[in-house]
Amino acid sequence: MAAIEPMEQFLVRKVVDLPPIPVPGLGSLDMSITNSVMFMLIAAALISTFFFAAARRQVVPGRLQAVAEMLYNLVDSALTGGIIGDRGRPFLPFVFTLFLLIATLNLIGLAPGGFTVTSQLAVTATLAVLTFGTVLVVGFVRNGLGFFKLFWPSGVHPAMAAFLMVIELISFSVRPLTLAMRLFGNMLGGHVVTYMFASFVIGLGLFGLEGAGLAKLGLLGSAVSFMMIVALMALEFVVAFLQAFVFAALTCVYLNEVVNLDHGH
Amino acid sequence: MADPATAAAAAADAAEKGGSGGLPQFDVSQWPGQMVWATIIFVVLYLLFSRVFVPAVASTIDAREDKISGDIGDAKRARDKAKAELDAAAGELAAARARAQKVALDAQSDAKAAAAARQAQEEAKLAETLAAAEARIATARAEAMGHVRAIAVETAQAMIARLTGAEADVAEVERALGAAAS
Numbered sequence: 001m002a003a004i005e006p007m008e009q010f011l012v013r014k015v016v017d018l019p020p021i022p023v024p025g026l027g028s029l030d031m032s033i034t035n036s037v038m039f040m041l042i043a044a045a046l047i048s049t050f051f052f053a054a055a056r057r058q059v060v061p062g063r064l065q066a067v068a069e070m071l072y073n074l075v076d077s078a079l080t081g082g083i084i085g086d087r088g089r090p091f092l093p094f095v096f097t098l099f100l101l102i103a104t105l106n107l108i109g110l111a112p113g114g115f116t117v118t119s120q121l122a123v124t125a126t127l128a129v130l131t132f133g134t135v136l137v138v139g140f141v142r143n144g145l146g147f148f149k150l151f152w153p154s155g156v157h158p159a160m161a162a163f164l165m166v167i168e169l170i171s172f173s174v175r176p177l178t179l180a181m182r183l184f185g186n187m188l189g190g191h192v193v194t195y196m197f198a199s200f201v202i203g204l205g206l207f208g209l210e211g212a213g214l215a216k217l218g219l220l221g222s223a224v225s226f227m228m229i230v231a232l233m234a235l236e237f238v239v240a241f242l243q244a245f246v247f248a249a250l251t252c253v254y255l256n257e258v259v260n261l262d263h264g265h
Numbered sequence: 266m267a268d269p270a271t272a273a274a275a276a277a278d279a280a281e282k283g284g285s286g287g288l289p290q291f292d293v294s295q296w297p298g299q300m301v302w303a304t305i306i307f308v309v310l311y312l313l314f315s316r317v318f319v320p321a322v323a324s325t326i327d328a329r330e331d332k333i334s335g336d337i338g339d340a341k342r343a344r345d346k347a348k349a350e351l352d353a354a355a356g357e358l359a360a361a362r363a364r365a366q367k368v369a370l371d372a373q374s375d376a377k378a379a380a381a382a383r384q385a386q387e388e389a390k391l392a393e394t395l396a397a398a399e400a401r402i403a404t405a406r407a408e409a410m411g412h413v414r415a416i417a418v419e420t421a422q423a424m425i426a427r428l429t430g431a432e433a434d435v436a437e438v439e440r441a442l443g444a445a446a447s
Contacts, residue, residue, distance in 0.1 A: 007288060012295040030298045037302040044306045048313055055321040059329050072322045093315035101310060121290040122299040130307060184290070 004203075006195045010119055012036050026079075034043050036123065039115045043104040057082070075099060075248070083252035087259050091252070094134060098127065101247035102183065106240030109187065118186035118243075121180060129178035131251045140259035144228060157189070179250060190236045197232065200225035417442055 016033035023029050033041075055070035055071050061069060065151040080088030087194045102118060109116025117123050140146040153161050208218030289295075418438050427435040 012288045012292070012299070031301065032298060036295075036299050040302060040306050044310050047310060051313070053316040055318050055325075057321060057325045057328070059325075059332055065325075066305045067400060068318075072319070072326070094311060095312045096319060097311045101307060119290065120295075120299060121298040123303045126300045126303040127307065130304065137320065148332055188290070189290075190372065208308075231369060241422070 001135050002125040004199045005029070006199075008178070009191060009195060010116070012120070016023060017198065017236040035115045036117050036120050036121070039117050040105070040123070041109055043101060043108055043117070045101050046108075047104055047235055060116075071097070079248050079252045084256045084259055088255075091138075091259075095248050095251055095255075098131065098251060099244050100125070102247050103244035105263055106244060108185065109191065110236055110240060116191055118183055118188050119191060121184045125176070125180040127247070128176040128184075131179060131247075135251075136260055138255060139150075139261070142259060146261065147258065151185045157195045175250075175254060179247065183243050183247055186239055190232070190247055194229060194232050194236065195224045197228045201229065412440065 014032045014034050014036045015038050018030075020028035020030045046054045050064070051068060054063065054064035056065050058065060076089075076092060079095050079099070080092045084091060105117040105123075108114045109118065137174070145148070151165045151172065153164045153168070156164060204218040204225065205222035206218075206224060208216050208220075211218065319410060418435065421438045422433050422435070425431070425438070
């Protein structure tokens, strides 16, 4: 019987070996195509192909175009329009890209043989840092040094406000960490739990088949575990979509704070 | 496994050993490549979306909304025009009806006036005839009355002649009759 290795599915392996690129002062950068990178490229190719096929300019949309427009309207009305408001339109491409990329990577991870790129902390951290950096850049470009008003609570005694500012600063700076960890944790947990139940199906099933007497209960355990996997997979599909939506929604919430800083929240 | 050296070793023979003992995600040696690739892929996708896909989808949706609102506007204008024409037709109908009514009323009053005039004419003619007849009757009566005197005179003469056997003088009788009548 094979060893139960729930973390083996997250191992990054090289698929195409490329020579390392020397980076002055930092050593060398290994840009080899790993399974993680390969599935990112697959996701990007799927998204681009879909939109090249779907972004037709027909007044009466076909099926693909209707799906593309539905996704666009979802992001436009619920995320950038709903959270940021009238000033949200310029950020729609950013939020749209983020949402679609994360959702696609999550769903590819659920496909048999698919590698879950969003369970790689390096990738979720990169996306979180990109988001955080965008918020910072937008904040300073739109408000200049008025950006720091974001941390200054109004209507409080200055001494108290200074104390609260420290807390606000800390809560602001851990945002990339929470963004990265939330997505990473959800994907990791779901896949590990599914793997464990899958190993129960095999392990308890073999135990029940080989044993006699009470050991036959192993077959029952195997069947229950299998039903659990079915239920978990349904849940994982919801989580895959939901976590992408949550990531995009939080991006909008953070952007909203700096975009609408001048006229209240 | 947090130790990079061990992690690198584990990654090297990953296929055999698997990731037991720790999370492969914390193998920091795998981070730079994934992070750079993730950034490149995200930026490329972002550029595609901001330059190509989002403008295409947005302009299509806007064009459709414009077309729909334009069509609705056209339909509204057509409806308004039809309504105006209907109103004009109804107005014309009402005017025609009023005119017809007026013509009928005029005709009626004309006929009435003509009838009244004719009646008055007839009445005048009748009155004239009546008056002529009355006058004729009056003259006839007067004439008859004149004859009555003469008859009375003759009768008186005849009676006198029968009673007395003498011829009465006409002048005498006349006088006597005048005395009796007055």
